[in-house]
Amino acid sequence: MSPAPFEYAPAPESRAVVDIASSYGLFIDGEFVDGNGPAFKTVNPATEEVLADISEASAEDVDRAVAAARRAYTKVWSKTSGKDRAKYLFRIARLVQERSRELAVLETLDNGKPIKESRDVDIPLVAAYFFYYAGWADKLSHAGFGPDPKPLGVAAQVIPWNFPLLMLAWKIAPALAAGNTVVLKPAETTPLTALLFADICRQADLPPGVVNIVTGAGEAGRALVEHPDVDKIAFTGSTAVGKAIARSAAGTRKRLTLELGGKAANIVFDDAPIDQTVEGIVSGIFFNQGHVCCAGSRLLVQESVADEVVERLKRRLTTLRLGDPMDKNTDIGAINSAEQLARIRALTDVGDTEGAQRWTAPCDLPAHGFWFAPTVFTNVTQSHRIAREEIFGPVLSVLTFRTPDEAVAKANNTPYGLSAGVWTEKGSLILRMASELRAGVVWANTFNQFDPTSPFGGYKESGFGREGGRHGLAAYLDVA
Amino acid sequence: MSDRLDVRKTYKLYVGGKFPRSESGRSYEVTDHKGGFLANAAQASRKDARDAVVAARAAFAGWSGATAYNRGQVLYRVAEVMEGRRAQFTADVAAVEGLTARRADDVVSAAIDRWVWYAGWADKLAQVLGSSNPVAGPFFNFSTPEPTGVVAAVAPQDSSLLGLVSVVAAIIVSGNTVVVLTSFERPVPAISLSEVLATSDVPGGVVNVLTGSTSEVAPWLASHMDVNALDLAGVDDDALRTSLEVAAADNVKRVRRADTSDWSADPGLSRVRAFVETKTVWHPIGA
Missing domain, CATH: 3.40.309.10 (Aldehyde Dehydrogenase; Chain A, domain 2)
Known part of the structure; x- marks a missing residue:
């Protein structure tokens, strides 16, 4: 019905820019430690090549990560000024920019998305989200939530595999800006950029325990969101899992935001x-x-x-x-x-x-x-x-x-x-x-545009809470 | 005092702008704070709750589509009509809450003033809760608050008028409609409020008032798939609260948990914020 597409010579991006270890541990309290669960493999979905062995976090590992986040919250991060929190986040934004090609290549290898998207959309937006929320950290009193809004504490964050590092940024940037510490679980099939992000936290000299990354599948996620010392749950993923999380949080003091499915x-x-x-x-x-x-x-x-x-x-x-x-x-x-x-x-x-x-x-x-x-x-x-x-x-x-x-x-x-x-x-x-x-x-007259200043989130069964913009801060402040 | 025998009132539900008895035919005895007979209140059933949700859904398009100025005037009108019935409300509150006439009068004043406070918010929420967003590209981008939809509320058990008004006004000011389950033991001021709502330009179905047992009726509202949000202000039982939140998850209801609100304090905007969605609209800028 139409002419064949043009022939294109191959134009592969080099993967030499990334250095993938044969195995990865969990990032807890500022260092990599072995998980106690059985290791699993992450593969390149375009080739089925095994990229690395990944630690599965057990319930005890999750407990250690939450304890580390709690200690960091109590002893360090809640006493760190907004001005300094801002500077850490600005550092992270710059480090993401500096290592953008490496992150883009790793994202594409682990996720399967075209390099032009990880290079031109995902990673630039990651830097933009950190840069945007960095600026809020010392201006929370101007955000419309009262003169002195308080952080919630320890945030449990579970993210999907479709935009691995971008979803990490959507979660971690506002959480840290508002003064919370986090334990984040990336998706089972796309853990690599989150683990590289741990190295960015190291380069930024972020205090140990402020960001903890635990890898694993549904059980690890469940252990995390059901942990009694978690103050806040932020989940992006399927509506079915979102409903299960809402049920598990029923009757607790945990705050919850959900970004679920759609059928636009x-x-x-x-x-x-x-x-x-x-x-x-x-x-x-x-x-x-x-x-x-x-x-x-x-x-x-x-x-x-x-x-x-x-x-x-x-x-x-x-x-x-x-x-x-x-x-x-x-x-x-x-x-x-x-x-x-x-x-x-x-x-x-x-x-x-x-x-x-x-x-x-x-x-x-x-x-x-x-x-x-x-x-x-x-x-x-x-x-x-x-x-x-x-x-x-x-x-x-x-x-x-x-x-x-x-x-x-x-x-x-x-x-x-x-x-x-x-x-x-x-x-x-x-x-x-x-x-x-x-x-x-x-x-x-446009579609699929995203920006850190622009609130994003659903009506009805697509979830509640917003990510992005001033509205996104509400998810991590004690303003309800 | 004359020795005239007074005409007593039949206390009914308020659903869809009408005053039905419970379809179940049930009622329960309400006493004053001293234990004396006050009224037989209608005891709402599951069917009454469902009817109320249908009425609230039917009213949603009109109420949420009304201009903010109009909604503000309607809320203000409620205050005006209440002001004219101060004596009735003062007597109700004094009877059920055991307050002196003077304290009851203060509560009624606060409740009327709360309507005035929220009335003034109707056409300011979009500016205070919304935003224009400076995205990094050639797009016009703005966010506005919109009502969540049908909200089911359990009114405070103790603060039978001020607490009730604080819950209801915060929900409807942004354009939501509400099914509110009143204080079980102190429903009388809520029924008087229904009579005010019916005569003060609030469209039928915007506020639906059910009297009856929280533990019996609230679960049906919490699990109702056409209810978008829950306000658990009056749920102080932990087990019930947990089960209601579990039921609410079935269609991802927004839940505002019970809090120990001091109803006389400045309410702030958190109750309003709990029942609005943020909608963000993008459009390219160019030729």
């Missing part, structure tokens, strides 16, 4: 500038292989332009290059894990069974690693599971509507409420949609 509607009106819109649809769902909680996974397109939009979208998708994430020309990288690939396959199979029409971008999948080609389902109805459940992969479900009222009704017809997109040239319609969509972030 990306709404295209008939007057939208079509080329720009198609680019926005692509970045909305195919950015980071669709491993994005706020991904625009439901395309709602006005009936009169539906055929044209879908046709142009498919044409554009045939030009995306899927393959080696380390290649600078790669648009679509690897699926993060075999488990995630299995989930994507299972849900898309349900899409077929329920009668939606599948279209797959023509591209060769590498022989090794975990891959899923960009996929578009048309003839999707609201009752289809691919329109209701988060797929968390490069899969777009297309639905149509006739009127703005219908678009709002369909967009809001989900238990989620993280994000939404609107494409139209009509300003008044944008503002109406923005006010009627029940979602925490509305991107109008």
Whole structure:
């Protein structure tokens, strides 16, 4: 239906810039220690190559980490002035910038995302979040939470694998700025950049115990969030786990913020500038292989332009290059894990069974690693599971509507409420949609933009609390 | 005093702007602080709670869509109408809380003033809780507070009027609608407040008032999938609090836990902040 994509010579980024150890311990109280659980392996999802052995934190290890964070909070960090906390965070921001290529390469190796994304999006944003929150540390009395807002204490933070170091920054930067100490558990499949971040803490001379990194799977996360000496839980991940954490925190004094799943509607009106819109649809769902909680996974397109939009979208998708994430020309990288690939396959199979029409971008999948080609389902109805459940992969479900009222009704017809997109040239319609969509972030004539000054977080079952901006400080201050 | 026999009132629920009895047909005896008979209050059931949630959901679009100026005027109107019924509220509060007439009058004054305080907040919240965000790119970006939706509240058990007003006003000022379960033993001021709400331009369904057992009704509200948030101000039992929070997790309700609020103190904005969402909107800047 369209010409073959241009031939591109390979343009691989060098991995010589990173030095991956054969095994890693846990980062507790300023030093690496062996975990007591069985070690597990982290692999490059693009090749299935084992990158390193990672320690699994046992409940005792988690207890040691929380104790270290408590000691650091009581003896050091709560007595450290805001001015000095700010300087530590500014140092970290600069160190991230200085070591940005190393971090980007490591992120891509461990996660499978294209190097152009880790290099141009993830790591620059990591530095930006630390730089932004650094400046708040000595200005908390101006943040609108009273004259002398207090930190909460020890924060337990559990983050996902889709933006490993960026999620670490979203968690650690505001927590430290507000005066808390942290124990952070990175995702089981993407621990490496968090462990490299420990080295950045060392270079910054951050006092021991202020940041502790424990690796492991669900059990380690459970031990962390259920630890009785934790004052605050911040979780980003699936809605099911978020609900389980909320249940476990019931009846305790722990504060909780949750950033959970999404099933965002990306709404295209008939007057939208079509080329720009198609680019926005692509970045909305195919950015980071669709491993994005706020991904625009439901395309709602006005009936009169539906055929044209879908046709142009498919044409554009045939030009995306899927393959080696380390290649600078790669648009679509690897699926993060075999488990995630299995989930994507299972849900898309349900899409077929329920009668939606599948279209797959023509591209060769590498022989090794975990891959899923960009996929578009048309003839999707609201009752289809691919329109209701988060797929968390490069899969777009297309639905149509006739009127703005219908678009709002369909967009809001989900238990989620993280994000939404609107494409139209009509300003008044944008503002109406923005006010009627029940979602925490509305991107109008753009999609998947992030910034440390901009609050991010969901309505309804997409969670509560905000990350980013002045609002993000509330999650780590005693202001409730 | 004349020897005229007084006309007593039937105490009912307030749901969707109407005053139904409990669909269960149940009532329970409410006494004054000395143990004397005061009223038979309707004893709300699970069905009443669900009906109230339906009414609150139905009212949400209109109330949250009203202008902030309008919401502010409506809240102020509640204060005006209460002011005209001071005697009734003072008698209610004195009877159920065992206060002297003078102390009860102070409580009523504080409750009326609390409506005035929140009324003034309606059109200021967006400026105080919202922001314009200087993102590092060519985008216009702003954040505004929006109401969370339908909030279920358990009103304080002791502070039967001031506590109740403090909870309800903080929830509805931003555009939420509420189902409030009153103090079990001291429901009478809440019922009088319902009669004020019904006559002061508050649209039906914005505030729904249930009298009855907290331990019986609150779990149905906590587990209701069309309730967005819980205010546990009046839940002082730890086991009940825990079970309500567990139930609330089923649809990720926002939960404001019980606190030992001094209801006469400056309320601040934390109760309001607990029941608003922050929405952030991006738009490119360019040609």
